[in-house]
Amino acid sequence: MADWLATLDRRAELRARAGLTRRLHPRGAADEVVDLAGNDYLGLSTHPEVTAAAGAALRAYGLGATGSRLVRGSTDAHHALEDDLADWLRAERALLFSSGYLANLGAVRALVQPRTLLVSDAHNHASLIDGCRISGAETVVVPHGDVAAVQAVLAAAPGRPAVVVTESVFSVDGDLAPLDRLHAVTRRFGAVLLVDDAHALGVTGPQGAGGVVAAGLAGEPDVVVTATLSKALGGAGGVVAGPAPFVRHLVETGRTFIFDTALPPAVAAGVRAAVGLARAADDLRAELADRATLAVRRLRAAGLTVSVPDAAVVSVTAPGPEAATTWAARCREQGVAVGCFRPPSTPDPRSRLRLTLNAGVPRADFTRALDVIVACAPVGATAEPGSRVAQVVS
Known part of the structure; x- marks a missing residue:
């Protein structure tokens, strides 16, 4: 009767031997670590205007949405946020989901019709990968950022409906997809x-x-955008934005929209306030870019293998999964939280520390955090001469 539990124990033991054990680390509201692990890029999750808007909606609507969007879960707060997001993204319409993960699952599935071919970048996020799998469509995984490979796959399937699936800024190494060239190929x-x-x-x-x-x-008719609202906007939820007929199709057929309880109205109201702040935050974006340059320069000078970021994600190669875990734990003991990415959460065999920069962290704390990361680096965490990821433009 309990054989299945014994099987799970054996699997857990194998993961532990490979350095792939995962543990939850609860934090309190007064947690004082320097946060380079979360995704609150602009520091808006605790902004007074954001929390005030969420608090007002909480008092007005209550804790939850009380139902799915098509039953009782649509509120004025949801529709106002959708309008603002559509305007910001310059799309005809936008539709809220309760998470970015569900937004991706729903978007991929809704784009699939009989004989659809999905062409997916090898570094895509798990939610996109799962969306491709759940859709049941034939999926071809192409090498990361390889436009020629995308073109070859599409050229080999003339007349078939196809969807090219990519991130813009990739979540592991922080590099930017060649979106203009990808779009030229998809349109062709x-x-x-x-x-x-x-x-x-x-x-x-x-x-x-x-x-x-x-x-x-x-606003292009052959482009659909998804995003989570839990990163630079400091909240929760997801959005799909694109042509109005596609959003209508999602409302009428999307299972991850129809059968899921709506995002709490208080979260929608808080995120809407964050959108307004984010649109005017050019100073914070400039600060993030400056910190990304500083991080790469400082870590590279210490001999570490560092990605060249196009946004606010910086990855640092670790010698292996156990070394990455130990490295992150030592940083945490010194008051610095960093992300720890190991297979199978990475798109290749490399383990990494992932630093997600936060403009809300005081500058002095940020520079101290870089020193901590260098001081805690394990033996073997050095860049290979000539490595592409070690290169940086000053």
């Missing part, structure tokens, strides 16, 4: 381009509108 073959703008929204583009707007692709 009559395909659709689906872009997850999660790590670009609020951080890149005019008024922080993200990678799609920055690439001049906003």
